[in-house]
Amino acid sequence: MPAARIMNSETARYLASRLVTTVLIVFGAMLLLFTLTTLVPGDPAATLLGPQATPELARRFVHDMGLDQPLHVRLWRFFAAVLAGNLGVDIISGRSVVSIIAAVMPYTLILTFSAIGLAVATGLPLGIYAATHRGSVMDNVLAFVSVAFIAVPSFVIAIFLLLIFAIWLGWLPVLGTSRSGAFLDEFKRMILPTVALAAGWIGFIARLVRASMLEVMGEPYIRTARAYGLSERIVTYKYALKNACIPTLAILGLGIGRLLGGAVLVEIVFARPGIGRLLYDAIAERNYPVVQGTVLVTVILFVLVNLLVDLSYSAIDPRIRREAISSAKAA
Amino acid sequence: MAFAVLAVLRRTCASLTGAMGFIVVALVAILAVFAPLIAMHDPDRLDVLNRFAAPSAEHWLGTDHLGRDLCSRLVHGARVAMGVAVTAIAIAMAVGTMLGILAAYITAQAERVVLIVFDVISSFPSLVLALAVVAVFGPSTLIVVVIVTVTLIPHFGRVARAQVLALRSAPFLEAERILGASGTRMVFSHIVPNILGPLLVLASMDIPVVITIEAGLSFLGLGVRPPLASWGTLIQDGYQFLSDSWIPVLVSSAALAVATLGFTLFGEALRDAVDPRLYREH
Numbered sequence: 001m002p003a004a005r006i007m008n009s010e011t012a013r014y015l016a017s018r019l020v021t022t023v024l025i026v027f028g029a030m031l032l033l034f035t036l037t038t039l040v041p042g043d044p045a046a047t048l049l050g051p052q053a054t055p056e057l058a059r060r061f062v063h064d065m066g067l068d069q070p071l072h073v074r075l076w077r078f079f080a081a082v083l084a085g086n087l088g089v090d091i092i093s094g095r096s097v098v099s100i101i102a103a104v105m106p107y108t109l110i111l112t113f114s115a116i117g118l119a120v121a122t123g124l125p126l127g128i129y130a131a132t133h134r135g136s137v138m139d140n141v142l143a144f145v146s147v148a149f150i151a152v153p154s155f156v157i158a159i160f161l162l163l164i165f166a167i168w169l170g171w172l173p174v175l176g177t178s179r180s181g182a183f184l185d186e187f188k189r190m191i192l193p194t195v196a197l198a199a200g201w202i203g204f205i206a207r208l209v210r211a212s213m214l215e216v217m218g219e220p221y222i223r224t225a226r227a228y229g230l231s232e233r234i235v236t237y238k239y240a241l242k243n244a245c246i247p248t249l250a251i252l253g254l255g256i257g258r259l260l261g262g263a264v265l266v267e268i269v270f271a272r273p274g275i276g277r278l279l280y281d282a283i284a285e286r287n288y289p290v291v292q293g294t295v296l297v298t299v300i301l302f303v304l305v306n307l308l309v310d311l312s313y314s315a316i317d318p319r320i321r322r323e324a325i326s327s328a329k330a331a
Numbered sequence: 332m333a334f335a336v337l338a339v340l341r342r343t344c345a346s347l348t349g350a351m352g353f354i355v356v357a358l359v360a361i362l363a364v365f366a367p368l369i370a371m372h373d374p375d376r377l378d379v380l381n382r383f384a385a386p387s388a389e390h391w392l393g394t395d396h397l398g399r400d401l402c403s404r405l406v407h408g409a410r411v412a413m414g415v416a417v418t419a420i421a422i423a424m425a426v427g428t429m430l431g432i433l434a435a436y437i438t439a440q441a442e443r444v445v446l447i448v449f450d451v452i453s454s455f456p457s458l459v460l461a462l463a464v465v466a467v468f469g470p471s472t473l474i475v476v477v478i479v480t481v482t483l484i485p486h487f488g489r490v491a492r493a494q495v496l497a498l499r500s501a502p503f504l505e506a507e508r509i510l511g512a513s514g515t516r517m518v519f520s521h522i523v524p525n526i527l528g529p530l531l532v533l534a535s536m537d538i539p540v541v542i543t544i545e546a547g548l549s550f551l552g553l554g555v556r557p558p559l560a561s562w563g564t565l566i567q568d569g570y571q572f573l574s575d576s577w578i579p580v581l582v583s584s585a586a587l588a589v590a591t592l593g594f595t596l597f598g599e600a601l602r603d604a605v606d607p608r609l610y611r612e613h
Contacts, residue, residue, distance in 0.1 A: 021447065025454045032460075036467045144348065151595035152588045153543040155550060159566065159584045167577055261458030265547055269570070279459070280551060283466040295463040302456050 015311070022307050029299040033292050034078050038071065040288065087293035092285060097293035100278065105297075108263055108274035114194045115259065116252065119201030124248070126202070127209025131244075132236060134214065142206060149203030155265035158196035162269065165192060193270045197262050208251055212244040252309060260298055342604035349600025355593020362406050363413035370403035375558050383576040395565075395579050396572040404560040405586050411472075411561040412590065416541040419476045420534050423483035428530060430484065431491025432518060435499065449485035457482040458547060465553045475554045479541050490533055494526035532605050536598035539591040546587050562587040 062068050069077070081088070087097040126146075130139045149157075165171050216222065217240055225235045264276030271277075275294060282290035344350040362369060372390075378398030386393045392401040434445040461478045468474055498504065507517060542562075548554030549563025550570075557564055562583055569579030 021450055021454075024447065025451050028451050029455065033463060036463060040467050147348070147595055147599070148592055151539055151592040153547060153591060155547060156566070156584045156588050156591075159570065159580060160588075163577055163581060167573070260456050261547070264458060264462070265550065268551065279462055283462060283553065286466070288466065291463060291466045295459055298456060298459045303454055306454065 018307060018310060022303050025303050026300055029296060030079060030082060033296060034075055037288055037292060038074075082296065087296065088289035090290050091287055097289050100290065101275070101293055101297050104273050104275060104278050107272060108267070108276065111190070111193055111197060111267070111272070111274065112259055112263055114190060115197035115201065115263075118194055118198040119205055120248075122198070123202045123205025124209055124245075126206040128213060128236070128241065130206065130210040131213035131217070139210075142210075146203035146207045149199045150207075152199075153265075154196055154200055154262035155269055157199045158193065158266050158269040161192045161196055189270075189272075193266050193272060196269070197259065197266050200262070201259070204251055205248055208247050209244055212247045213240055216240045216243045249309060249312065260302060339601070339604050343597070343600045345604075346600055348596045349604075352593050352595070352597030352600055355589060356597045359409050359413060359590050359593070362409035364410075366407050366410040370400075370406040372400035372403040374399060374403040374407040374560050376400070383572075383578075386578070392582050393576075393578050395568055396575065401565075401579055401582060404565055405562070405583060407560045408562040408565055408583070408586065409590070411555055411559060412542045412545060415472065415476055415479070415545045415555075416538045419479040419541055420483060420537055422476075423480045423537075424487050424530060424534055426480075427484040427487025428491040428523070428526070431488040431493075432495050432522060434488065434492045435495035445488070449488055452481065453485045455482070458544065461544070461548060462551075462553065465548070470548070470553045470556060472555050472559070475545050475548055479544055483537055483541075486533060486537065487530060490529055491526055494529060495522060498522065498525055528605055532598070532602050535594070535601050538598065539594040542587070542591055542594065562590070 067074075085098065087101070089096055090100055093100075126142055130142045133139050222235060222240060225239050226232075230239075260275075263274065264279065266272075267274040267276035268280055275298060279291060279294045279298075281287075282294065340353075344353050376399060378394065381394055381398040382396055384390055384394040384398070390400050390402065392405070395401055395404070430445060434442045437445075457478065460482075461475070464478060465474055504517065504521060507521060512521075545554055545561065546563035546566070549561040550567045552564075552567060555561035555564055557568075565583035566580060566587065569577075569581075569583055573580060
């Protein structure tokens with residue numbers, strides 16, 4: 001068989017297996033969420049309507065929610081509704097869960113993306129510097145700072161930032177978002193949450209870029225490039241950096257779950273609106289449809305980003321794909 | 332055996348960061364085990380007239396919003412953090428290792444199912460999943476332990492499986508098999524002792540992760556229930572009364588930061604001392 005044919009069929013098989021796993025994960029999440037809601041202790045009507053609910057009201061509620069149907073019918077209805085893009089209705093305000101999530105989603109996405117941007121913009125140069133100055137004092141300092149940033153939970157970093165910049169120095173406004181939509185004010189309010197969320201990733205990326213740069217710098221093709229008399233700058237930035245960036249891309253995918261979890265806590269520390277705040281409030285109010293919808297959307301987002309990163313990763317470096325296939329075959 | 336452990340420990344503490352990590356780990360472990368003997372006050376005793384007291388000889392780190400001794404609460408917090416971490420990791424390690432060994436020995440189809448289940452579990456954003464479970468069952472320490480255990484099982488399962496696959500065709504195992512050793516004997520007398528080292532390193536690296544999840548959930552009021560002193564609930568208490576005093580928030584956040592950093596430094600030094608190549612993929 002010609003080499004191109006083999007590649008194509010391998011690519012197709014890899015794509016297919018990744019897609020199947022992704023679908024399985026989303027269905028698994030839906031099943032889990034459904035099971036959880038059937039396990040809610042006590043009578044749902046009494047919990048949700050409060051002690052003053054009359055028996056008729058409770059009966060109508062149970063009927064409206066479809067809770068008097070057998071389990072398999074409810075499961076089927078739940079799956080059908082979710083696949084149709086219907087995540088149910090907020091039991092307190094009566095608004096659709098999809099529209100509530102859509103309203104707060106931009107806040108979380110902006111926070112997450114600015115954190116990723118800041119982490120790459122800071123971590124990448126730090127990693128390159130550490131790799132090109134291996135063994136220097138600065139390299140050791142950076143190594144320690146990176147571990148510290150990775151190890152210390154982001155909500156603790158958020159609290160430290162809050163103490164230093166808002167309480168002791170009084171430099172930045174901290175809590176909430178700007179109501180008027182004034183750009184500068186909103187920008188200032190974004191600084192601390194973004195830094196808190198990005199800190200761990202700065203450490204991750206700096207370490208990873210350093211390690212993969214050092215690995216790549218030992219490769220024969222770099223020696224060849226040097227032997228050709230190319231300047232160190234061109235060798236470092238044009239040849240070494242390009243290959244050293246691939247693992248960074250993978251980490252962005254793997255870390256997204258950590259980042260979403262961190263965003264929940266950071267949003268709460270800084271009293272910002274967003275998915276985390278929504279989920280937190282919904283749990284406090286026992287607003288199950290909102291909890292269910294928010295968790296499901298988060299899982300889907302997470303899985304999709306992972307899939308995208310995985311596919312782009314294997315497009316950049318075909319060896320990954322082949323490794324994945326050979327390990328699948330060996331299994 | 333004891334000599335080998337000492338040798339690994341000496342290599343772990345050879346670097347400055349490894350030694351720092353070891354000191355923190357030892358300190359937290361001692362605090363956790365001997366908390367009632369070390370704490371100078373009852374961590375739950377209220378003294379409302381004496382709330383937000385400044386640090387003094389009586390109360391080394393001052394008191395919180397209910398006049399409880401902050402230092403004693405931090406000491407007992409070490410006990411909660413270590414209790415949750417050790418319980419969850421021990422169960423996850425036992426279950427994960429068994430599944431991993433099983434996956435390496437069963438049919439290819441069954442193995443694939445186990446691996447997909449591992450993939451599915453590790454593809455969940457665990458904190459968000461934890462929030463969904465807490466929303467239904469209400470917060471409790473037990474829920475925290477269960478969630479952490481489930482998310483950690485694939486960690487141990489994958490490493491155990493990879494180790495067994497590498498070990499399977501080793502001559503001494505072949506010899507045992509030819510001599511007619513039973514499956515149980517093979518697993519418990521030969522395989523488990525040989526793969527235990529890497530699994531223990533993994534366990535030490537998971538401790539700060541578990542401490543972070545427990546503290547995060549407790550900080551949200553969705554983990555350990557008050558009045559039990561967890562570092563997360565201490566930070567939450569302090570955060571709510573930030574306008575009265577910043578000392579409780581500062582000392583409890585600092586305790587959590589030092590502990591997670593110390594355990595991470597120790598875990599990484601231990602990994603490097605045992606074999607750095609083993610974990611590159613994780």
